Amino acid sequence: MRADKIWASTQGLPECFDALERDDEAELERLLSDDAEQVRRVDAERRTALHWACSMRPKLVSVLLRHGADPAAVDEAGMNCVHLASCASADSTALCALLEHLRHQPPELLHQVLTAVTRSGATPLILAASKGNAVNVKQLLDADAASDLNAADRHGNTALMRATSAGHADVVRLLLQRGAAVNTAHPRTGQTAVHIACAEQRADLVACLVQRGGRECLLVSDADQRTPLDWASPAIRRQYALGESDHASAMREDA
Template identity: 30%
Template sequence: MLGIFDDLAAGNLAGVTESLARDVIYENPAGEQYAALPDSGVWRGREAVVEAFRRRAQLVDVLELQQRDVVAEGDRALVVTYQRIRHLLTGAEAGYEASALLSLDDEGLVRYWRVLSESAAEADVFDSDLDERLLAAVRAGDSREVGALLRRGADPNHRETATGLTTLQTAAGLGEATVVAALVAAGGDVHSADSRAGGTALHKAVQRGDLRTIRVLVEAGAFVDAVAPTTGHTPLMDALWYKWPDVVAYLLERNAGLGLHTHYGFSLREHFEYELNVNTRGKDKLLVAEQLLQTRTREDERAAGEQRLMAAVTEGDQAAVRGLLASGAAVDERFPVLNGFNDLHTPLLVASRDGHTEIVRLLLDAGADVNATEPTFGAVPLHKAVYNGHADITRILVERPGIDLDFQGATNGYSPLHDALWHGYEECARVLMAAGARTDLVGHDGKTPLDVATESFGAEHPLVRELAALG
């Protein structure tokens, strides 16, 4: 009876078959924790059981199989074995003990085989190719299998060597919106770039032209103006290039920039003109996209022209600002995206940056958001003020209720105190310290305010010593 284990160890399925009764039942633990095992569940009949063993043999090589203990009683036996297996694709190995209950029929053939215990180490070996199987399921568009593999720990950010793409980027390029949503929900990184051209998942989805997938990625936080480091292409440039006017329309609605350049010398508009000239097919789609670009340009010009409050702030015209606020101008209205210095800034951000002290007071008194952030550097008005050495504006801002003294910018993780010290503005730094700004925050470069101050002023400067004393 126990020779069947020798046949299994040798991969001799013919020998295994000869040891099985025609109506044999093979029962292996089932359920989510055993989903990786190709022979889990109940298998009925000789052919089915041999198929279960064949599936297992396709994935792992049995390096060692020993019978550790046998307890027999009549036609039944409890067998304890030690097995060592290796995954044929990944090379992952594990050794473990397993026990099984076997019973024989009158001819001495195995009629019932029940595995009593499975090892977590064994399941880990079979799961060692999860990432490869996830990629295969993505390419097959099998959303159910994708979900099952993600629940078992497959990595949506696994990078395929041959393509340089993560699994999420592959799904995006295939236009599988449901699959992309599942990958994002499981931690897929919408900001990661492929290792060959530097495109993001959004670039890949745009190239495919699937608007549903594009929406999933943008709503998950993908940067609309992400730039591929090889070409300089943004998703909008790719949408124009691949002739997807509906995608162009959507990206323009999401404030995609028009004033950007490729890395090979073309502006976006020049790149588009080139495409118009060299394409002999699909020009009708390009012409639709051209109309969309022209409409967006006119809308930007109109929006900028209607921003009378921002214009007055930029000019430093206190009287005009006062009058516009009195007439109900939107105090936190954002400037349109023109790929300029004021893109998506509020008037307070600009006034704080440009040193318009009295205008800052007027805007704050009118209810301006003292913690408004701009998307270019991820800075707040306090960053703008101290970065440019405006100590009077710094004093005004730190006294406002609800001010966040310690907001860390998205670009470098610097707080306003970091910025003041970085640019050597001692007075601004002292205003912040007196207001209670934290001195222990760390920027993305690992530097505290003390580190920055030491570099800017030297170790013996009184301000540096004060910071050191604060710990």
């Protein structure tokens, strides 16, 4: 089956872009062997061939990297190639190839690429979490332990918040296992991931979050002075009905 088109027309673009459009590995290899400079050329969105391969042609990522493609190159949206590879909702081929390549580069380059933010402030981890690809999330966490697991984008959302909002249970569990903070609050709404899980009526996610954060996380108030259970369905509220001892304990901790 013919691969989905990337451009309406490749006229005026370097020849390697046409090979990428046709998903032609042999032709791409030949063109870059003859003229490696093409690998640094960009289209109207300032995307290189590697940007597009990470997004649309994952099997060609390794070819481009062998010919000197730069995984740290940034497009108009502030996205590097790892950002784009992290957005894959099912396929991890591109991210795996990128990380394998970066492991053989200076450690500071790997850290730079994995902690870079887009214009919306998203790290590769935040993007992978929002797409629900647990394999990509694990690869990113394993690749750079120094990355800030609780970093928020410019909208105030952490990876845990994004995964919770989208209902990606496997990713939520993985982030919690790696130490994601349950009670990190959104700077505007004051809501935590527990508020989000309750509002989305996701009893399974509420259970994961409470298991990690303790029942105290159900007592955290948002900017409207509402606790997570104020947003929950009757069934979830009954399951986590709080007694006087819970409230008294929370008051002592606040004091």
